[in-house]
Amino acid sequence: MSDDARTDGGTVSETSAGASDGALSGVDGYRVLLYLGLLGMLAFFLIPIESGLVTSFKTSSGVTGSLPFAPPTGATFTLGKWQAAFDALGRGLVNSALYAIPATVISALLGSFAAYGITQSDWKPKYKAPILALFVAGIFIPYQAVLVPLSQFWSMVPLEESLGFLWSLGINDDYVGIVELIVTHVAYGLPICTVLFRSYYKNMSEEMIEAARLDGASIRRIYRRIVLPLSGPMFAVVLIYQFTQIWNDLLFTLVLVQTESSAAAPIVLILAGLGTSLEGQDFALRMAGAFIAALPTLAVYIAFGEEFAEGVAT
Amino acid sequence: MGTLELDGVTKVFPDGDGEIVAVDDVDIEMRDGEFLVVVGPSGCGKSTTLRMVAGLETISSGEIRLAGKTINDVKPQHRDIAMVFQSYALYPHMTVRENMAFGLEESTDLSDDAIDERVTDAAGTMGISELLDRKPSDLSGGQRQRVALGRAIVRDPEVFLMDEPLSNLDAKLRSEMRTELQRLQDELDVTTMYVTHDQTEAMTMGDRIAILNAGELQQVATPLECYHEPANRFVAGFIGDPSMNFFDVRRDGETLVGDAFDYPLSASTLDDVGDVTDLTLGVRPEDVSLAGDATGEHTFSTVVDVVEPMGDENTVYLRFEDAPEGDTFIATVGGLQQVSAGDEITIEIPEETIHLFDGNSGEAVHNREIDE
Numbered sequence: 243m244s245d246d247a248r249t250d251g252g253t254v255s256e257t258s259a260g261a262s263d264g265a266l267s268g269v270d271g272y273r274v275l276l277y278l279g280l281l282g283m284l285a286f287f288l289i290p291i292e293s294g295l296v297t298s299f300k301t302s303s304g305v306t307g308s309l310p311f312a313p314p315t316g317a318t319f320t321l322g323k324w325q326a327a328f329d330a331l332g333r334g335l336v337n338s339a340l341y342a343i344p345a346t347v348i349s350a351l352l353g354s355f356a357a358y359g360i361t362q363s364d365w366k367p368k369y370k371a372p373i374l375a376l377f378v379a380g381i382f383i384p385y386q387a388v389l390v391p392l393s394q395f396w397s398m399v400p401l402e403e404s405l406g407f408l409w410s411l412g413i414n415d416d417y418v419g420i421v422e423l424i425v426t427h428v429a430y431g432l433p434i435c436t437v438l439f440r441s442y443y444k445n446m447s448e449e450m451i452e453a454a455r456l457d458g459a460s461i462r463r464i465y466r467r468i469v470l471p472l473s474g475p476m477f478a479v480v481l482i483y484q485f486t487q488i489w490n491d492l493l494f495t496l497v498l499v500q501t502e503s504s505a506a507a508p509i510v511l512i513l514a515g516l517g518t519s520l521e522g523q524d525f526a527l528r529m530a531g532a533f534i535a536a537l538p539t540l541a542v543y544i545a546f547g548e549e550f551a552e553g554v555a556t
Numbered sequence: 557m558g559t560l561e562l563d564g565v566t567k568v569f570p571d572g573d574g575e576i577v578a579v580d581d582v583d584i585e586m587r588d589g590e591f592l593v594v595v596g597p598s599g600c601g602k603s604t605t606l607r608m609v610a611g612l613e614t615i616s617s618g619e620i621r622l623a624g625k626t627i628n629d630v631k632p633q634h635r636d637i638a639m640v641f642q643s644y645a646l647y648p649h650m651t652v653r654e655n656m657a658f659g660l661e662e663s664t665d666l667s668d669d670a671i672d673e674r675v676t677d678a679a680g681t682m683g684i685s686e687l688l689d690r691k692p693s694d695l696s697g698g699q700r701q702r703v704a705l706g707r708a709i710v711r712d713p714e715v716f717l718m719d720e721p722l723s724n725l726d727a728k729l730r731s732e733m734r735t736e737l738q739r740l741q742d743e744l745d746v747t748t749m750y751v752t753h754d755q756t757e758a759m760t761m762g763d764r765i766a767i768l769n770a771g772e773l774q775q776v777a778t779p780l781e782c783y784h785e786p787a788n789r790f791v792a793g794f795i796g797d798p799s800m801n802f803f804d805v806r807r808d809g810e811t812l813v814g815d816a817f818d819y820p821l822s823a824s825t826l827d828d829v830g831d832v833t834d835l836t837l838g839v840r841p842e843d844v845s846l847a848g849d850a851t852g853e854h855t856f857s858t859v860v861d862v863v864e865p866m867g868d869e870n871t872v873y874l875r876f877e878d879a880p881e882g883d884t885f886i887a888t889v890g891g892l893q894q895v896s897a898g899d900e901i902t903i904e905i906p907e908e909t910i911h912l913f914d915g916n917s918g919e920a921v922h923n924r925e926i927d928e
Contacts, residue, residue, distance in 0.1 A: 447643060447645060449641040449642070449643050449645035450643075450645040450646070450647065452610075452612050452632075452639075452641070452645070453639065453641060453645040453646075453647075453707075454647070454658070454662075455611075455612070455631075455632045455633055456610060456611075456612075456632050456633065456635075456637060456638065456639050456659075457633070457638075457658050457659035457662050457663065457707075457711070458633040458634075458659055458662040458663025458664075459633060459658070459662040460633065463662060467658070468647055471649045472648065472649055
């Protein structure tokens with residue numbers, strides 16, 4: 243404690259001594275430029291977010307009557323747009339969560355299994371390499387290229403018929419789109435999850451795995467008791483990444499659920515049409531909606547932030 | 557019981573189009589309860605040998621038998637072998653107690669209470685009872701080492717395998733653990749195969765030493781046999797610190813002729829040499845003694861090049877008067893002897909202390925005499 247105090251005291255007296263040396267001679271031109279540059283970049287990145295936030299609290303006349311980044315004044319301030327956006331997006335939030343959470347968890351788990359198989363199992367490398375190559379190739383397939391095959395595939399699979407018991411329970415059969423989204427996102431997320439986990443497992447101590455083998459654990463038990471508990475940081479990375487990807491994806495929802503009038507419409511579909519009408523755009527409503535749609539991804543970042551930093555560092 | 561036999565064990569690694577023989581036809585037989593140290597320079601195949609016994613490497617040819625049963629195709633988890641790794645390989649997310657219990661939970665049907673009792677016992681033996689609820693990251697290197705050993709002994713296996721377990725410790729702790737490991741092995745009486753590159757560990761710990769070089773077994777013998785009766789020039793040079801001095805010589809009648817000296821041999825030594833003419837003369841630094849004057853037939857005039865005082869003794873680098881600059885050999889003399897660089901001193905290399913090796917094959921043809 244006393245050490246801290248002394249260090250702090252030292253720094254303070256040093257800087258004050260430097261400042262009192264002469265107001266002009268102490269100024270370092272390079273530093274001034276550096277800080278000006280940094281401030282400029284900060285403003286550049288923050289102004290769009292700030293503008294969106296203040297706009298979402300303005301009345302329609304407030305939006306047209308003031309600069310985008312100016313905060314709302316007394317008369318133009320309203321919480322009504324947030325209320326309206328929440329009313330419109332509420333069911334979309336639930337629908338999105340219904341497929342984004344399972345798809346994220348399943349793709350992360352399967353990616354972890356697959357990566358464990360192609361790193362720690364004692365298959366010969368010549369068998370592992372082609373499988374890894376397939377996974378890597380999967381990462382580079384653009385979504386746009388698979389949209390048509392994807393919709394054809396789902397029109398051939400009799401998913402709706404085979405899930406008949408769900409609809410007989412009173413669930414709207416539009417929700418078959420949610421199931422399709424889960425399977426599709428798991429399939430397209432699996433390659434990147436596998437590759438991320440693979441690099442993590444490659445760095446895991448080989449001797450530790452060997453010690454577990456000699457301790458009598460089977461390959462499945464080693465995963466359960468050693469590898470999985472140690473995968474926390476990489477799960478944070480993959481969960482955040484996958485959740486953001488799946489939550490924000492519009493393309494697959496357009497193909498598989500198609501309309502915002504569907505009972506199963508995800509938030510991105512509803513958001514796309516929110517505040518747009520023949521009379522023009524309701525910018526405040528759109529901004530409020532965008533922030534509501536972004537909240538879950540933000541929550542996931544905050545929840546796994548610490549592990550995320552650890553996972554990215556390794 | 558825990559006899560371990562390696563019979564013609566060979567390991568070949570593919571390397572591009574060719575292949576590398578890492579372990580070449582190694583035969584070792586270990587008695588039950590024996591402490592065998594496998595020693596050799598890095599890359600000599602000692603770790604590969606150990607890993608084959610553990611089942612972590614496949615065996616290219618040959619056979620490994622544990623308690624009379626061939627275990628070539630037995631999976632590591634079914635071999636009843638415990639191994640201590642150089643990096644300790646503790647499970648970082650488990651407490652010490654969980655680390656030690658893991659093997660028992662996975663390989664036995666013991667009840668939780670029975671496991672807990674054995675863990676507590678083993679922790680007592682290793683003196684880590686108070687660490688049981690800590691995580692490995694909270695432990696010092698020496699403590700982790702003890703946990704790694706504890707994790708091995710709690711299993712009560714047929715065989716312990718240890719892969720340079722002490723090399724990550726500082727010098728003082730290492731010599732403490734060396735003694736402790738020996739005591740422990742004595743107490744538990746479990747067959748132990750211990751791999752190291754440190755010849756001090758090999759000399760002090762093992763019942764017997766197996767010396768490997770380039771994948772080939774050089775000698776398996778007690779430490780003193782390896783020291784005093786090395787099978788070949790490699791063993792002679794590897795065991796002992798500072799290592800043995802070697803001089804390339806040619807036998808000319810009854811005399812060895814070197815670059816800088818002549819060394820007459822007695823009749824009995826000549827008998828051992830037979831008709832070999834290219835020889836290597838070996839003499840340990842501690843057998844080179846200071847002589848009063850150069851009158852004996854095995855005394856030589858030398859110049860002191862460098863002196864390294866160690867306190868109890870001095871390591872002296874000497875050069876024969878006729879030898880070129882930089883061509884030195886080593887003698888160790890008492891710490892109180894006054895020797896300094898540049899001095900001209902007379903040394904004696906007594907004939908009963910010399911070793912002679914075949915100059916081509918390196919095989920020992922004559923070893924020093926030992927007073928029984």
